[in-house]
Amino acid sequence: GDSVTQMEGPVTLSEEAFLTINCTYTATGYPSLFWYVQYPGEGLQLLLKATKADDKGSNKGFEATYRKETTSFHLEKGSVQVSDSAVYFCALRNYGGSQGNLIFGKGTKLSVKP
Amino acid sequence: NAGVTQTPKFRVLKTGQSMTLLCAQDMNHEYMYWYRQDPGMGLRLIHYSVGEGTTAKGEVPDGYNVSRLKKQNFLLGLESAAPSQTSVYFCASSPMGQNTGELFFGEGSRLTVL
Numbered sequence: 363g364d365s366v367t368q369m370e371g372p373v374t375l376s377e378e379a380f381l382t383i384n385c386t387y388t389a390t391g392y393p394s395l396f397w398y399v400q401y402p403g404e405g406l407q408l409l410l411k412a413t414k415a416d417d418k419g420s421n422k423g424f425e426a427t428y429r430k431e432t433t434s435f436h437l438e439k440g441s442v443q444v445s446d447s448a449v450y451f452c453a454l455r456n457y458g459g460s461q462g463n464l465i466f467g468k469g470t471k472l473s474v475k476p
Numbered sequence: 477n478a479g480v481t482q483t484p485k486f487r488v489l490k491t492g493q494s495m496t497l498l499c500a501q502d503m504n505h506e507y508m509y510w511y512r513q514d515p516g517m518g519l520r521l522i523h524y525s526v527g528e529g530t531t532a533k534g535e536v537p538d539g540y541n542v543s544r545l546k547k548q549n550f551l552l553g554l555e556s557a558a559p560s561q562t563s564v565y566f567c568a569s570s571p572m573g574q575n576t577g578e579l580f581f582g583e584g585s586r587l588t589v590l
Binding site: 403 | 518
């Protein structure tokens, strides 16, 4: 079945460091890909998305490119801030399988130190 | 603008007790979902609904029941709580036919079963 694998955390960075969180997926057909973010004590919220190959999603300085050839959707940010400390979830939605439900990775906790 | 509201936010139960979590959304969304979040496991889908009066099983449905009698409400019931059901529960909703895949999440309900 469809699945998402993302790098295990926790990830600890200093402010202004470069961030990469790896995400790869397994799915039939052409899924849509997402990054969700969960700030402490809150629910998840959509950070960015890409719905077809080579699309780049971006928001709040974060970017991710849908790479079908490597089945990847890595999250990047050039300069992290303390306020970026959160748990990041990679997810896919495949209308050709999994009944169109979102499938999440296990999450990567990011801590940014001043 | 309330969005998705979950009640209660915290609850402690004894093994064998029953309870119901209520999810309410004011966005007129067709689809609603219940997830559980456990450390190192990410989010796992318990049950979902694609419209009023309909429900379906997700990845981990055992021990839970749901009802969607009104479009805006999605109830999650535990008939006989077990310690393995200690978790944080998230409700989410999304519009019908929206292929961008964005889910709107509540803030979560933390349940402890002793």
